[in-house]
Amino acid sequence: xxxxxxxxxxxxxxxxxxxxxxxxxxxxxxxxxxxxxxxxxxxxxxxxxxxxxxxxxxxxxxxxxxxxxxxxxxxxxxxxxxxxxxxxxxxxxxxxxxxxxxxxxxxxx
Amino acid sequence: xxxxxxxxxxxxxxxxxxxxxxxxxxxxxxxxxxxxxxxxxxxxxxxxxxxxxxxxxxxxxxxxxxxxxxxxxxxxxxxxxxxxxxxxxxxxxxxxxxxxxxxxxxxxxxxxxxxxxxxxxxxxxxxxxxxxxxxxxxxxxxxxxxxxxxxxxxxxxxxxxxxxxxxxxxxxxxxxxxxxxxxxxxxxxxxxxxxxxxxxxxxxxxxxxxxxxxxxxxxxxxxxxxxxxxxxxxxxxxxxxxxxxxxxxxxxxxxxxxxxxxxxxxxxxxxxxxxxxxxxxxxxxxxxxxxxxxxxxxxxxxxxxxxxxxxxxxxxxxxxxxxxxxxxxxxxxx
Numbered sequence: 398x399x400x401x402x403x404x405x406x407x408x409x410x411x412x413x414x415x416x417x418x419x420x421x422x423x424x425x426x427x428x429x430x431x432x433x434x435x436x437x438x439x440x441x442x443x444x445x446x447x448x449x450x451x452x453x454x455x456x457x458x459x460x461x462x463x464x465x466x467x468x469x470x471x472x473x474x475x476x477x478x479x480x481x482x483x484x485x486x487x488x489x490x491x492x493x494x495x496x497x498x499x500x501x502x503x504x505x506x
Numbered sequence: 507x508x509x510x511x512x513x514x515x516x517x518x519x520x521x522x523x524x525x526x527x528x529x530x531x532x533x534x535x536x537x538x539x540x541x542x543x544x545x546x547x548x549x550x551x552x553x554x555x556x557x558x559x560x561x562x563x564x565x566x567x568x569x570x571x572x573x574x575x576x577x578x579x580x581x582x583x584x585x586x587x588x589x590x591x592x593x594x595x596x597x598x599x600x601x602x603x604x605x606x607x608x609x610x611x612x613x614x615x616x617x618x619x620x621x622x623x624x625x626x627x628x629x630x631x632x633x634x635x636x637x638x639x640x641x642x643x644x645x646x647x648x649x650x651x652x653x654x655x656x657x658x659x660x661x662x663x664x665x666x667x668x669x670x671x672x673x674x675x676x677x678x679x680x681x682x683x684x685x686x687x688x689x690x691x692x693x694x695x696x697x698x699x700x701x702x703x704x705x706x707x708x709x710x711x712x713x714x715x716x717x718x719x720x721x722x723x724x725x726x727x728x729x730x731x732x733x734x735x736x737x738x739x740x741x742x743x744x745x746x747x748x749x750x751x752x753x754x755x756x757x758x759x760x761x762x763x764x765x766x767x768x769x770x771x772x773x774x775x776x777x778x779x780x781x782x783x784x785x786x787x788x789x790x791x792x793x794x795x796x797x798x799x800x801x802x803x804x805x806x807x808x809x810x811x812x813x814x815x816x817x818x819x820x821x822x823x824x825x826x827x828x829x830x831x832x833x834x835x836x837x838x839x840x
């Protein structure tokens with residue numbers, strides 16, 4: 398069995414099979430998040446694209462790559478979004494170095 | 507404008523099933539009929555100096571099918587006999603037809619607005635360098651493809667070196683007044699996706715094009731039209747080669763927008779091919795899907811009374827014109 402089949406992207410509604418009420422609530426919320434608001438569709442697509450990389454979801458990366466293109470973004474902009482996600486991930490690891498400092502300091506003379 | 511969710515779709519029943527455009531219309535209580543014919547769109551032939559990867563005409567420098575002078579004269583006679591507001595000239599590169607300038611001059615003499623779908627680079631071909639002045643002198647409205655404001659994307663679709671030549675051509679058009687505020691000379695550009703995805707909102711990408719083309723290259727223009735790639739001919743071959751056909755068709759069908767139907771170009775134009783045969787649009791022309799069989803089939807028999815309010819011949823490719831914001835030769839329709 399292979400994990401992460403491309404075709405599974407279109408099978409997502411099957412998640413609603415056992416608790417359709419919860420899935421419908423999720424879908425309504427998800428839809429509402431996509432709509433134009435204080436942020437443009439393009440900005441939202443780039444945020445979704447960056448988060449998709451941060452959470453390393455291949456379905457989301459695929460879907461939001463399309464969304465970014467269809468919102469008029471180009472690879473230069475999308476690559477900057479990937480770097481933003483990666484830089485924050487890297488920074489999040491680095492800042493935890495202070496936890497190590499604190500831990501070491503606590504037991505050190 | 508309804509937008510399909512980027513991740514999830516709600517029309518799984520379409521997977522693997524035949525997709526019927528007429529049934530889709532009927533499900534929304536719609537039918538596709540022409541209204542008043544305002545535009546005669548004339549395809550002067552398949553000869554072109556470029557061979558773009560998405561071309562629905564399959565045009566290239568090796569194509570020889572072009573409209574004869576005799577057929578051009580018939581077109582001019584029809585333009586003179588009936589009331590059209592616009593002549594929309596396309597190809598191939600229509601300028602490469604020896605009768606192109608004659609058609610433009612005679613149509614302008616009839617006070618008909620003339621649009622030329624001009625690929626920009628043809629003005630660097632032998633005998634074509636005066637095209638900007640010719641367009642200006644006859645107040646032709648110029649519509650030119652520039653799929654993106656960056657070189658990599660444009661050359662990927664239209665061929666190596668096309669972007670830089672296109673920018674040079676746009677400078678020449680700007681120099682004679684095209685796309686310049688107050689000149690009255692209209693230069694509209696066409697964006698179409700460089701790949702198997704839908705165009706962005708027209709207003710959004712137009713502002714990007716205006717800002718970037720001016721800042722990067724000092725180029726100005728009037729409007730940007732977004733046009734969806736049609737799943738026919740060369741673009742369909744690309745979809746098949748790249749394994750994107752089913753996914754792209756699903757995308758078009760799921761993005762069906764019933765509000766786009768009223769503004770479709772087939773409702774107000776008749777398309778003429780290089781032999782004089784009539785069609786509902788240039789895409790049907792390339793599929794050889796002629797106008798309804800009970801109607802006049804040739805420019806020789808043109809009859810606006812019969813052709814107005816005609817039923818439009820449709821196919822799966824029509825989903826390309828009804829997806830999202832809709833698509834026509836004049837860009838988005840909603």
